[in-house]
Ligand SMILES: Nc1ncnc2c1ncn2[C@@H]1O[C@H](COP(=O)(O)OP(=O)(O)OP(=O)(O)O)[C@@H](O)[C@H]1O
């Protein structure tokens with residue numbers, strides 16, 4: 001089974017790598033991450049002007065800029081993940097290649113798993129590149145140091161080493177909601193044989209989930225859509241001196257991982273089930 | 282491995298889409314090394330049958346055995362030995378023809394670059410392999426589809442209307458390909474078609490389908506022989522020819538199939554004792570020019586009419602019909 005999955009994974013990977021959308025998306029994401037300091041600077045200046053105060057945001061530092069850049073770039077990555085996953089199976093159905101693949105010695109569930117994993121590895125690689133680009137530009141523009149209390153500059157709230165760990169942990173944790181997004185998108189893709197409609201269905205589902213999370217915070221805790229934002233928002237809060245956030249970080253991050261992990265498994269399983277049960281005509 | 286003598290065995294295979302039976306109670310047995318034609322008008326259930334044989338469509342009733350093994354239980358195993366072209370050929374439009382074949386080859390296993398090239402050349406696409414398939418013409422796609430079907434050197438090849446969109450040289454190429462698969466490589470081939478003539482020239486065995494049911498199956502040589510009792514005539518003066526023919530004792534029914542603006546006509550004559558050479562001479566002596574005269578080639582409709590003595594209807598029967 002592992003051998004078959006590996007073969008299918010490599011096939012799906014080469015199909016994705018030949019997609020222009022993926023490369024255009026990757027370049028835009030990295031540019032957005034690199035532009036983080038200027039965008040954060042502009043945002044801070046605008047805020048200061050609105051509040052009528054003179055200086056910038058005294059809490060702004062390299063780490064808050066980094067977190068902001070990654071969050072902005074992530075939007076684009078999620079968009080890319082939704083579009084590519086929601087069209088993945090529907091597209092094959094509309095091309096007729098679904099029939100070609102299913103008439104080969106392929107277990108449909110394994111094919112779905114390979115599709116999800118291939119798209120996940122590529123979007124995860126883009127996310128890692130975005131974090132790297134955001135780190136580099138934050139370091140160049142602001143420098144990444146110990147986070148200190150602005151009123152008592154010799155009081156270190158979070159050391160450089162702590163912050164580095166927070167960023168690494170947040171990056172790792174972000175990969176799981178990304179997988180959930182792809183799993184759910186792929187499930188939507190098995191429901192309709194038209195890539196545009198499937199993408200519409202996936203976007204609709206995400207909007208509904210996010211609205212439900214907004215109306216009921218209790219549900220939001222168990223919705224991967226709400227979890228997408230959590231890891232780097234926590235990094236931002238920590239860099240912003242909210243010391244109390246440390247406990248939240250330690251509690252919320254594991255929940256992001258397991259809640260989104262369950263969504264990822266459910267989405268992929270449902271997609272596999274749906275494709276296995278249907279006639280391929 | 283002992284696989285039995287039959288590559289395909291299907292028993293009481295039926296498929297219903299909604300209220301419509303696409304295939305009903307179909308028994309099928311295809312012997313190893315045979316070229317079998319699945320013949321039927323549009324909507325007869327040919328494609329649905331092929332899809333059930335590949336496990337793409339789940340039969341409503343009945344079961345399929347390939348190489349003696351149940352398709353349900355040993356699908357992955359038996360599909361390694363099967364190649365197919367179902368309905369229209371389909372490819373990843375953003376990839377080249379060669380890349381498409383490479384990916385399919387990886388999935389099927391045991392296909393290297395040389396094999397991909399050999400298959401491209403066999404269907405006459407040796408120099409177009411690098412082009413994206415989005416830019417292929419209909420016939421080129423069909424050829425690439427055939428290459429994909431034989432890529433992994435399968436023992437059993439299913440081809441659904443493989444001549445769609447092909448020009449005359451390509452039609453010959455495909456006929457030759459099918460014959461050589463069977464005769465030189467000992468493969469078993471199942472071809473679907475709605476053209477009697479195609480089945481006549483490529484197949485040894487034929488299964489006739491209509492409205493999802495099997496009408497008959499048997500050897501092509503026995504079922505589809507040219508009808509020597511009926512002649513097809515092309516004459517310059519339809520009126521005169523009709524008059525003369527109808528007056529002859531050895532001639533049965535005479536039908537006019539078509540009349541041109543200049544009075545020329547195509548006639549179908551049933552012989553009742555008369556010889557074709559004799560009619561030819563007689564017509565010329567009566568001042569009618571005969572530009573062609575040949576035994577009537579039967580159409581699929583004729584064959585159905587003969588076999589079942591009722592006209593063929595398009596489509597499948599409704600539930601409860
Ligand atoms: N996916 C489907 N959903 C509903 N009905 C279908 C489906 N596929 C086939 N049918 C019906 O089943 C019957 C047989 O169709 P099939 O495609 O097998 O015919 P065919 O013999 O291949 O015809 P053709 O020569 O036109 O290709 C038709 O009445 C068709 O409408």
Ligand SMILES: [Mg+2]
Nearest residue numbers: 327328368441
């Ligand atoms: Mg068909």
